[in-house]
Structure formats: structure tokens, C-alpha cells
Amino acid sequence: MSKDWIEMTRSLSGGLKEMRGGAPDVMKAFSTIAQAATKAGALDTKTKELIALAIGVAVRCDDCIAFHAKAASDRGASSEEILETLGMAIYMGAGPSVMYAAHALEAYNQFAEKKAEPVAAAG
Template sequence: MLLDWNDHRNELLGVVNKYAQLQPEFMKGLMKMDAGASEKGHLDAKTHELIALAVAITTRCDGCLSVHVKAAAKHGATREEIAEALAVAISLNTGAALTYTAHALDAFDALKSSKS
């Protein structure tokens, strides 16, 4: 196992709670935004969590990963569903890297027109 994810999640939530004491109004706003994003509309709770988990992978947020894996499992996500959501995230990152190469090549080509 790479990390003790349960300990990691618990320690992280403890630190976040301490931060919330320092910035209560900010945290109220953040929690309101989170609640709004989590409201069931067209997507069910499991789908919300699979999306959140995919985003956690693309942003490389271990804390987000640990929280949303637990929530996804709570809402019935299987290991296979999680793996499929992660495959979408990996594919998106690969596509983003590929399309971002245009910026690198553009920067290189700009060197030709610059004297510095």
C-alpha cells in the first residue's frame, strides 16, 4: 500500500477543521458551494463522486482522492467503475498534454521572430 489512506484522510480532515476555525466565513461559503455542486439533479450521488475522483486524479490531490474514494464507495461505486472513471481522467490528461504541445511549438517558433 502506498499510503495509509484512512489515516491520511483523518489527519487531513483534522487539519482542515483547524483551518475552518481560522476562516469560518470562508469555509461556510465553500461548504455552501460544495453542497450546491452535490445536489442531486440529473446526476446521482455515485456519478458526482466518480467525477470528483476523476478530477482529483487530474489535479493530483491526495486529500481529494482519499475523500472521494470513500464517498464513491459509500454510494455504491465498484472498483471497476472507479477504474473506468480514472481511465477517462488519464485519457483527458493525455489529450490535454498532446494539445498543449501547440503552445510549446508556438513558443519555439516565436524564437525565430525574436532577436533576444
Template sequence: MANFNDINTTAQGNTKRLVKSVPEVMKSFKDLQEAAYKDAALDTKTKEFAALSYAIADKCEGCIGAHVNKLIKLGATRDEIAEIAGVAIVMGGGPGSVYGGKALQAYDDSMENQE
């Protein structure tokens, strides 16, 4: 089983490849992300929880790692990640339970690096 620190490093490297290959597309994507995650009716942390739920249900490990790391920076706890995993299980069924566990693994792996 891969460690989420490795998954995050790989995902970031792949993103850099895309930035070099299709810079206009990636700049537009970054602008879209910044606009979507701005505090408005919902705060950034709530939006990150929504994104993590979708990442789990859609089985995107790179997305799980990225959103868990953002949530850690926003002060999310392991219990909050676990509850979002529970919501994703409802939406994603059995696969949601596998990838919900991966979200907790991502949290644990990330916190291990901070110790």
C-alpha cells in the same frame, strides 16, 4: 507510500484547522459543495465520479481519498473507480496513470477498514 486512511485522517484534521481559522470561508465552501452535489440533471454519484476524475488529473491525494469514500457510500464498485481512473489517464496523461492507481489504492485501503 502513505495509506489512504492516514491521508484521509490528515486531510480531515487540516480541514478542521481551516474551519477554526476561517469559519465563514469554510461554511461558504461547504454550502457550495452541498449545492453542487445535489441530485438534479445529474445524480450525486455521477457528480462524485466527475470530481474523482478531476482529483486524479489534478493529483490531489486528499481529494482522491474524500471522493472515493463518498463514492463507496454511494455504492460505487472497484471496477467503476478503475474506469474513472482510465478516463482521468486520458485527461491527465502519465501523471493520471500514477494518481489513477492511487484512487484504486484509496478504494482498497477504505474497503480494508470495512472488513
């Protein structure tokens, strides 16, 4: 079964916006944590997104996979880096992670292909 990971991130964004409006203090605090955790330091932001993708696979979170596959693609992760990351997720999460690793690879491929598409001229 194939999922439209790009559409998943679009549709989830509406619910997240509603959460920001309905629970602003909680969501602001979460955003602060996310910004602090993903800020480049000893690890660059791409590496941190690869770690997040692996965790998304290991905990079996499709939504996490969608957003972190997009972020990894946006930060220039290569297919080889994605596959090695998924190998670690499988190692740490066993059989169920194999299935979710296939989801993560599909998600990354969709975002990487979209990123490679030429932008149409406005007219």
C-alpha cells in the same frame, strides 16, 4: 509506495477543522458550494463523486483522491465504475494521471475493504 488513505482522511480532518475555526466565512461558503455541487439532480451523487475523483487524479491532488475515493465507496461505487472513471482521468490527464490513477485505485480499495469489514460488537 503505498499510502494509508484512510489515515490520510483522518489526519486531514484535524487541519480542516482548524480551517473552519480560523476562516469560518470562507469555509462555510466552500461547504455551501460543495453541498450544492454534490446534490443529486440530473446526475446522482455517486456519479458526481466519480467525476470529483477523476478531477482529483487529473490535477494530482492526493487529498482530493482520498476524500472522493471514500465518498465514492460510501455511495456504492463498484470497482468497475472506479476503473472506468480512472480510465477517463488518464485519457484527459495523460501520463501523470496514470500514476495518480494508481493512487486513486489504492485509496478506493482501502475504503471498500474497510466498509466490508464486520463491525465488532460493543462490549
